[in-house]
Structure formats: C-alpha cells, structure tokens
Amino acid sequence: METGNRLNLVTAFIVILAGTGSDHQLSKWSAKACEQHTGMGKPRAKVAIVELIEHGFVAHSERSTKLYPQYRLPPIPLDSDPIFLPVAMITGIEAEASMLRRVRETGDPLLLRMLVDLYGLVQLDATFGVPITAxxxxxxxxxxxxxxxxxxxxxxxxxxxxxxxxAKGAWASYHRTESRSNDKAWEDFWPRVAMLEKIGAxxxxxxxxxxxxxxxxxxxxxxxxxxxxxxxxxxxxxxxxxxxxxxxxxxxxxxxxxxxxxxxxxxxxxxxxxxxxxxxxxxxxxxxxxxxxxxxxxxxxxxxxxxxxxxxxxxxxxxxxxxxxxxxxxxxx
Structure with a gap:
C-alpha cells in the first residue's frame, strides 16, 4: 500500500478509531484530534486521513461536512479476533503525553506495530500480561x-x-530482520522492546x-x-x-x-x-x-x-x- 508516511497513516487511523462508540462504526474525531493527542499537525493529519479514505479504511458518513467531518469504519467481521486498544493509550492519562504520541515521536512505524502486537497478545489469566513464551x-x-x-x-x-x-513466536519473527545472519537478526527487535520500556508502555x-x-x-x-x-x-x-x-x-x-x-x-x-x-x-x-x-x-x-x-x-x-x-x-x- 502506497503512503507518504506510514506512521502518520496508522496513527491517524487509531485516533479515528478511538473516537467511535461501542459499535466502533462512527467517529467524529479527525485532524484536530490527531493534533491534540499525538502532536501530528493538521496538514499532515489531513493527508493521512485522505489516504485512509483512498485505501478504504474509513469513509465519510452521510452526515459528514467539511467543517464537521464524520467517518464511518467498515464493520468488524464476526469471525475476526480484534485487538482491544484502550482509549487512554491515545488520549493519555492525567498530565502525561499519550503513549501513541510518544511512539510517533520516535519516528519508527514498526515500534507502533510492536505495541499493538503486544496488546493483542495479552492473555486473560491472573497475570493479565503477555505470555511468558512470547x-x-x-x-x-x-x-x-x-x-x-x-x-x-x-x-x-x-x-x-x-x-x-x-522472546519467541510469530509476533517476534515479524520484527526480526530475516535477511541478516542469526546473530544479527535481533538487532532491531530488542532496541524496540527497550524503547517501549523507556517510554513507559x-x-x-x-x-x-x-x-x-x-x-x-x-x-x-x-x-x-x-x-x-x-x-x-x-x-x-x-x-x-x-x-x-x-x-x-x-x-x-x-x-x-x-x-x-x-x-x-x-x-x-x-x-x-x-x-x-x-x-x-x-x-x-x-x-x-x-x-x-x-x-x-x-x-x-x-x-x-x-x-x-x-x-x-x-x-x-x-x-x-x-x-x-x-x-x-x-x-x-
């Protein structure tokens, strides 16, 4: 998929998604929300949203206007296994910058992918954490x-x-560099894990x-x-x-x-x-x-x-x- 800035594209999508209700269908969050919660300037946010529309990730609703945009997201397939991202990850808590803003500030789109992957791995046992195998x-x-x-x-x-x-599993393999030798394949993986620790994620x-x-x-x-x-x-x-x-x-x-x-x-x-x-x-x-x-x-x-x-x-x-x-x-x- 062609995009001018993959990190901005995914960030804008997550912001719009955070503005939906319980049905995850309609959102009034737009470029202003991107600027407020992630530090992405409105001009860059508008470009990212246009790309989201062009690629079919979101669409203007029938009530959307230029002054008050509203977006409709595709319905979630019944057989899907969605990843739940807490809204506070996008909006931040108390006076702290949001985790989404901190990840965007690193400039690494794969760091955002890793964060989302980890949320998807959380298991519902007493630890409420990532499996120790992962x-x-x-x-x-x-x-x-x-x-x-x-x-x-x-x-x-x-x-x-x-x-x-x-770390093991398919999620870890995605972040490894398979083109490198085994001793260097993890060179990008562990610095990303360390960065998530540093930003407090x-x-x-x-x-x-x-x-x-x-x-x-x-x-x-x-x-x-x-x-x-x-x-x-x-x-x-x-x-x-x-x-x-x-x-x-x-x-x-x-x-x-x-x-x-x-x-x-x-x-x-x-x-x-x-x-x-x-x-x-x-x-x-x-x-x-x-x-x-x-x-x-x-x-x-x-x-x-x-x-x-x-x-x-x-x-x-x-x-x-x-x-x-x-x-x-x-x-x-």
Whole structure:
C-alpha cells in the first residue's frame, strides 16, 4: 500500500478509531484530534486521513461536512479476533503525553506495530500480561531455582530474576530482520522492546510459576523491593513479606536465613510440588477496564488471598513447632 508516511497513516487511523462508540462504526474525531493527542499537525493529519479514505479504511458518513467531518469504519467481521486498544493509550492519562504520541515521536512505524502486537497478545489469566513464551524477563542461566531445605511437608526454594529477556513466536519473527545472519537478526527487535520500556508502555512484574516450563501456571506475583525496604506496600508486597517470614520461621537458622539469601526470593511450597519457576511477566502500563480485565484481576486477587492466608498459617504453625500441615491452595467454592 502506497503512503507518504506510514506512521502518520496508522496513527491517524487509531485516533479515528478511538473516537467511535461501542459499535466502533462512527467517529467524529479527525485532524484536530490527531493534533491534540499525538502532536501530528493538521496538514499532515489531513493527508493521512485522505489516504485512509483512498485505501478504504474509513469513509465519510452521510452526515459528514467539511467543517464537521464524520467517518464511518467498515464493520468488524464476526469471525475476526480484534485487538482491544484502550482509549487512554491515545488520549493519555492525567498530565502525561499519550503513549501513541510518544511512539510517533520516535519516528519508527514498526515500534507502533510492536505495541499493538503486544496488546493483542495479552492473555486473560491472573497475570493479565503477555505470555511468558512470547516475551518475559528470565532468571540467570547460571542460577536456576534451587531447594534450600525441607522440613515436614514443606520445601523452601531460592529464586532470583536476571536482567535478561527472551522472546519467541510469530509476533517476534515479524520484527526480526530475516535477511541478516542469526546473530544479527535481533538487532532491531530488542532496541524496540527497550524503547517501549523507556517510554513507559510496558513493564515487568515478577511472578512465581508452578514450573519453569513454557506452559507453566502462574501462582502469585512477588515484590523484590520487599527484600530491601520496610514500610507500607500493596497486597503483593504484603504477600511477599509474609512468604519470607514463613521461610524464616521454618528455618533452624531463622536469624540469618534472610541475610544469607538477600538477593533471593525464598518461596515455600509443599514437598510434592515440582521445582517452581520465576519470570518477569510483560505487562501493559495502560489497561482498559474491560470485563476480561476485571475477571483477570478477580483471579489475581483470589490467588493472592489464598497464598497470603497459606503463608500466614505456615508461619504460625512453625512457631509452634508444627510442620505437617500443607498449604491449601484450592480456590474457595
């Protein structure tokens, strides 16, 4: 498809789409909205919109006028799998520049494609993030999960995250440069991922999984900052501290266990469970309040409450010298 500026073309389309209602059909957002939300000047925005019309992506509605333009978008096919982009990604939040404006300011149209791709990958489980097979922060290769000790029905594992990341799948292949050798094919991919991190579009949340396999189930999030800082925190911080207290109470060397493993997350699980895994789940900073998101956060909240109660019980049992009651991780009925 011929276009004078591909980034402006796609940016203008996303802005017009953000101005539609629940049926995603009619929009009154035009060149002015492009200028307001993305910094694209009206002359460039008008050129981009003309190109959108020429290529059939939008059309003037029957009520559209030159002074008050209105656009109609093609109906969404029933068998399609649309990607949901939150309006706040286009309009921004509070006094911040919008993510769409920040991406456009880089001048890289494939960065916008990567951002949209990542939104399309978000899965509706408790992490509400990108699948760990597609993009995630990984543990150090020379430091896998290792068992610290066993006591009664409990095993305590030491785990840590590294600074490295991994990516796989068709979405990643699209952003690779196939014409280059294997060692250079990712030269454009990782700088784009880093740029999305720099502009605040994505971040990584540490999660404990039931294994290090690609299809591992997420158990609960943890906060590594809780290893170093006391004081108030959110529910994840509180869960992490309770989990660390449980490990310390189980240890015969309670006084220095946390000191000796200061860089590690000490995770207590039942002995029958396989070795757990840890990953940094890629999360989108701007999320929309959709039914899917609310369901995911209900799952997240439930799992945090289950493990919070379980670790509290383990810590109390250990103070009484009782080590034979396994944690109940079943969701309440």
């Amino acid at each position: 993009l995630s922060e990984t543990p150090p290769t020379d430091y896998p999960s290792r068992k610290v000790f066993e006591l009664g029905v409990h095993s305590v594992w030491a785990m840590r995250l590294g600074g490295s990341k991994t 994505i971040w990584y949340e540490a999660w404990i999984f039931d294994s290090d396999e690609p299809d591992a189930e997420p158990l609960f999030p943890v906060d590594f900052a809780a290893l170093y800082h006391q004081g108030e925190g959110d529910d994840v911080t509180q869960l992490t501290r309770t989990m660390l207290d449980a490990a310390a109470n189980l240890s015969e060397e309670r006084s220095d266990l946390l000191g000796r493993y200061g860089l590690d997350m000490l995770v207590t699980l039942a002995q029958h469970r396989r070795a757990p895994g840890i990953r940094g789940v890629a999360r989108m900073r701007i999320e929309a309040d959709t039914p899917g998101r609310r369901l995911s956060y209900y799952k997240r909240r439930t799992q945090i409450e289950i493990y919070e109660a379980g670790y509290t019980q383990i810590a109390l049992d250990a103070l009484r010298g009782e080590y034979n009651r396994p944690m109940n991780t079943a969701a309440p009925q």
